[in-house]
Amino acid sequence: MKENCLDIGIVQAFMDGELPHDQIAGVSDHLAGCDSCAFMLSEAEDQSSLVFSALDREFNSLVPTQRLWNKINHSIDIERESRPFWQKAQAFLASAFASPSMIGAAGLLIAVGAFSLVLLNRAPLSSDIAALPTQSATTGVASSDQKVDVEPSSESAVARNPVGDMVIELKPTFEQAAYRPKAVSKGPAVERSAPAIAYAYMEGEESYVRTISSLARTVEEQKDAVLRPSERVAYERDMALVNDTIAKMRQEVKRNPRNDSAKQVLYSSYQNKIDLLNSVSQKEELVASLSK
């Protein structure tokens, strides 16, 4: 028997494989040369085998339990991932507002946000947007001799001026004050509201424009299907010609509102445009009636 025999704890740790690598070799050498320590190891092994055989049923029953836990955890993970967003959010909020301090903090945050929003919106509304209708109305009641150089748009709203027969077209120009550039807000109000004025229609002109607008929408969808390429070229050529005449005559009427000849040519050009648009619809109707 060697001196300095091993402690029973070290022997037990050796048997269980819990010793560090650097000690395992020394313990093995010692056990090979020391009978008492070897005997102690064999006793420990016997005891261990006895205990394990007695607890074998208990130990084996733990394995499926651990597997079961693993399965349960895996299933929970899958279910958590497949849950909809609102359920997650609900769960988060429920857990977050469980404490009264969190509820108080959230309420304070909402109150501060609402207050700052009101403060931001109040100042620009009074200075910028409120000025627009006033300026439009002021320009709208101008005399019929006033020059307006904006093309008419049939799709925008049209308002009739109570003063005289002049008709003013007002485009809705609502903008968020927060997005308005500073340069525009600093400029004179007349410049800003100029695009809102459209065109002073002559008597009866408005109905032409509206008719043309509604017809054009229909024809735009039909003309590719109805007109052959050569007809399409002729159509576009004639349309360009009519539009050119309308533009020239409108300019002439604006220059000299008393020029009845220009007015007549303008009206006949509008009629030409309607006839031109109608010719496409007429052909489409004929083709449709023949293919019944």
Next chain:
Amino acid sequence: MNKFIEITFRWLTIAIIALTASLAMPAQGVRPTDKTHRTSPAPKPKNEPEPPSMPRIPRGEVSERSIKVDPGVNVWIPCVSRGSVKINGWNRNEVRVFVDGGNKFNYTVQEKSPQSGDPVWVKVSGVQPKGRFGPVSECIWGDDIEIDVPANASVNLKGQETTIRVDSVRKAEIKVVGGNISLRNVANGIGAYSGQGDITVEASRGSISLESTTGNILVFEAGPSEIADWFKAKTNGGTISLQGLTHRQVEVNSISGSVNFSGTIRTGGSYNLRTSRGSIRMAIPIAVSSKISATYGYGTFKSEIPIDIATENTSPGPIKTIVGTFGKGGDAIIRLASNNGSIAITKML
């Protein structure tokens, strides 16, 4: 034993197939392998025309049918899909339709005269061939379609790509998607529309309305049958030429074509000739009496007949106007307008 039967059956099958193939070969034009026939093929006649390479349109049948009708019958042909159509008035109280190389057709009596019991409204439509499936079409088609109607009949026809010729009927209403329309000796009114084609009217009376999208409109010797009959002609891109027109109400409009008028100016008449980009030429008698208003833009105005000018605005600009009178004035009115063309009034020879 079974194997013997199987082998026999196989050989029998092969023999039958070989026999069938040998019988079928002469029918397919395969020459027998006789060396005496393997000479060079006979030369083709030099004048024989080469067959067209285009796929041949299936040739239709020849059909002819007639029906007894009222003299003032209205003949309605809802659809002609292709072919050349000739409608002719004759002195019989029957409608006869002859289709060469086309489909069969049917008469449908829409209405009968309560007095005579004869049809006063007849529809002529195509018949769907037996055994053919698909959408039912009323269209008639053929290489030549001849329709004879009573001289007092009115004709109503719609067509696709067709050439229409109408002669000696009371009234005609023709609409085609494409193709020329020619009408003559129509007694009491014309309505003609062609999507892409010329319209020619000759020696006809009554209210006349002619419209073409891209074609020309030519009228010779037309006039009213009643005092209030009017004449209207409209084309987007064609020329309008009116010779010997005697209507009192004349409305002519071309967008990018020229307008030519040659005829008398009748008392109380109203003559409106307009074009956006084209010239207006008007030949009228030198002894005319009427008011005149000419509006022109970038062109010129010339008149061989003296005008007593009332107002004149010829200052530079997009609009120039001349208002005045020919002769003693009278109550006829001539309005001429060309935005980008010239206006010329000449003496009618």
